[in-house]
Amino acid sequence: MLQSFKLFNNCNLVFSRSCSGYVSRTRYLMRLKEDDEACREALKFANVLLYHKLAPLLQKTRSGVCKVASFKTADLKQILEKVGKDKHFINESFLLGCTDKSEPQFSLEVGEVERSALEQECRGTFVDLRKAFFMITPSESALAAKGQALLRWHQTNGFCSATGQPTTRNQSGSFRVCQSSGITYYPKMSPVVIVLVSDGSRCLLARQAMFPPGMYSALSGFCDMGESVEEALHREVAEEVGLEVENLQYSGSQHWPFPQSSFMLACHATVNPNKTQVNIDKAELEDARWFTLEEITTALQNPPRNPREQPPVFWVPPSYAIANQLIREWANQQQLLRSTHRLK
Ligand SMILES: NC(=O)C1=CN([C@@H]2O[C@H](COP(=O)(O)OP(=O)(O)OC[C@H]3O[C@@H](n4cnc5c(N)ncnc54)[C@H](OP(=O)(O)O)[C@@H]3O)[C@@H](O)[C@H]2O)C=CC1
Ligand SMILES: [Mg+2]
Numbered sequence: 554m555l556q557s558f559k560l561f562n563n564c565n566l567v568f569s570r571s572c573s574g575y576v577s578r579t580r581y582l583m584r585l586k587e588d589d590e591a592c593r594e595a596l597k598f599a600n601v602l603l604y605h606k607l608a609p610l611l612q613k614t615r616s617g618v619c620k621v622a623s624f625k626t627a628d629l630k631q632i633l634e635k636v637g638k639d640k641h642f643i644n645e646s647f648l649l650g651c652t653d654k655s656e657p658q659f660s661l662e663v664g665e666v667e668r669s670a671l672e673q674e675c676r677g678t679f680v681d682l683r684k685a686f687f688m689i690t691p692s693e694s695a696l697a698a699k700g701q702a703l704l705r706w707h708q709t710n711g712f713c714s715a716t717g718q719p720t721t722r723n724q725s726g727s728f729r730v731c732q733s734s735g736i737t738y739y740p741k742m743s744p745v746v747i748v749l750v751s752d753g754s755r756c757l758l759a760r761q762a763m764f765p766p767g768m769y770s771a772l773s774g775f776c777d778m779g780e781s782v783e784e785a786l787h788r789e790v791a792e793e794v795g796l797e798v799e800n801l802q803y804s805g806s807q808h809w810p811f812p813q814s815s816f817m818l819a820c821h822a823t824v825n826p827n828k829t830q831v832n833i834d835k836a837e838l839e840d841a842r843w844f845t846l847e848e849i850t851t852a853l854q855n856p857p858r859n860p861r862e863q864p865p866v867f868w869v870p871p872s873y874a875i876a877n878q879l880i881r882e883w884a885n886q887q888q889l890l891r892s893t894h895r896l897k
Contacts, residue, residue, distance in 0.1 A: 647726030660700030795832030
């Protein structure tokens with residue numbers, strides 16, 4: 554059983570900021586998703602994010618900070634024409650959401666256009682999303698990730714899996730329909746559990762051979778059909794490191810765009826401090842190790858700027874990744890435990 558549930562932290566945040574604003578934005582988006590005409594109208598005055606072969610376009614601000622680039626529809630039409638693309642191509646955009654000011658946001662894949670010409674016109678650079686996570690804020694990372702995930706889903710769901718016939722999208726891109734069978738397909742995420750295991754004073758992190766050098770993360774794995782979160786967590790830890798966990802505690806959830814959109818469900822768990830010997834499944838993991846609070850604190854305080862080119866010996870996923878949230882929560886809790894201990 555999950556021991557405690559920190560329910561809907563993010564929602565509470567939004568509501569406390571402006572309840573009526575949040576509700577009206579949500580209702581507006583709901584209408585855009587369902588009403589093709591309203592969505593086409595909204596696209597005329599929207600902000601559009603650009604992707605080139607799924608890499609989002611980033612720009613540097615005057616102060617040198619990177620941000621996700623977005624263009625007003627009218628400006629983007631001009632840019633498209635300059636690089637030899639029909640301005641109506643903009644209608645291929647997918648609805649992403651809307652800003653705090655209720656300005657609709659869309660994403661558009663421009664992979665057919667020559668990359669350097671577009672980068673020059675847009676004064677930006679298309680950056681691999683995994684790299685971008687180290688360059689932009691967590692909220693921009695979430696937006697860029699959602700945009701990429703939606704584009705990828707549409708690229709890979711062009712045909713009905715029952716009839717093999719083409720599927721067609723609605724204007725917002727919130728679903729696709731097979732005209733032959735009438736089956737409606739909605740964008741999907743695969744549930745993945747992720748867990749930070751602690752023995753009371755150390756936490757267990759692991760790395761797959763495909764991770765960038767030096768990066769260790771919390772244990773994770775896809776849920777099997779028919780499994781609960783609790784079952785998946787117990788199974789994954791047993792499979793990957795041969796340990797039995799207890800005291801599961803829910804931490805939070807996150808959409809993760811890789812490999813084909815995962816829905817990350819993050820928990821903390823403990824093991825008996827007398828049973829910490831790991832037995833690694835080498836087919837899945839290259840290494841799994843127990844880390845002390847000092848090692849974790851150093852890694853959190855020194856995130857690498859360019860991990861692929863200058864990897865530190867040990868580092869953890871970027872702040873946007875929910876693995877990072879779990880690790881920070883664990884470190885804070887350990888620090889609290891130590892200071893309470895000192896006071897006694
Ligand atoms: N946001 C975050 O903080 C973190 C996110 N993650 C993400 O979690 C995801 C899962 O973690 P991981 O430990 O690799 O998972 P698993 O331990 O389940 O191992 C992955 C393997 O499971 C198989 N598999 C089973 N079901 C699926 C499915 N629905 N989609 C894809 N592969 C499946 C694949 O095998 P085969 O290739 O042989 O078919 C794949 O290689 C990854 O995409 C990873 O990016 C992981 C850690 C941190
Ligand atoms: Mg795994």
